[in-house]
Amino acid sequence: MKGLIFTLSLALAFLATADDHMEPSTSEGAFTTFHVTTDDRTKYTDYLKSDTSSFEAIGASASGVCITNDSINEMMVWSGFDNLEGALGGAGKYDPSQAPTRLANLRNPVYSATWKPLKNWRLEPGFERVGRVKVASENLNAFVGAMSKLEKGIQDAGHPNFFNGVFISIGGGKHESSTVMIRSVTRDGAAAGRILDQGYAGNAPWADAYNEAVSLVDEFVSDNIELCEQFYYGE
16 A cells, blocks of 8 residues: 555654664654744744743753745744654643743744654754655655765765755644655755756756655655754753
């Protein structure tokens, strides 16, 4: 059966049965995301930078924000953890509905999710092209491998600061439950443009890896540019 809906049970089964070809850090680390809308991105971000108590309370090792560009006023607050125990445990230590009045007046909560990286992932927030795709469960392992090859191919082609992340959601509700998230990160838009120019020129040395990854995708759901930064680095 070609399963397009990637549930938590399937995610855990995948992690438990992953073979030796997977990156050694596959089972390490986790992230949480908290999507909000805000009428003033600058004021909201400045508030979070000035008061990091919420990140300390949940035990985050890193936190920051992204302008998601999914809608005009949407932003995302992200936090990194050493493992899923920390991420899911931390989520229970902070209730967005009980935020201080000043903070509550700056944003409207939309949804939250916890994320598990399926391949080695270097945290270096910047200019991020974020895609959500549907991949059949039996093809997911091969897809992750193809994305790893694509990352190395692009790096070897003169773009050492390019990084690909592949993530599955836990508790993302209707917003995230049926897709795999890809984050392709560069330091700025110009660097991303150089990679795309190389690809569209038709002679990119990483073209085969790209085509292999695309061949394993059943549906492209969304494609956004996010501008991300980190301002909390743990205690």
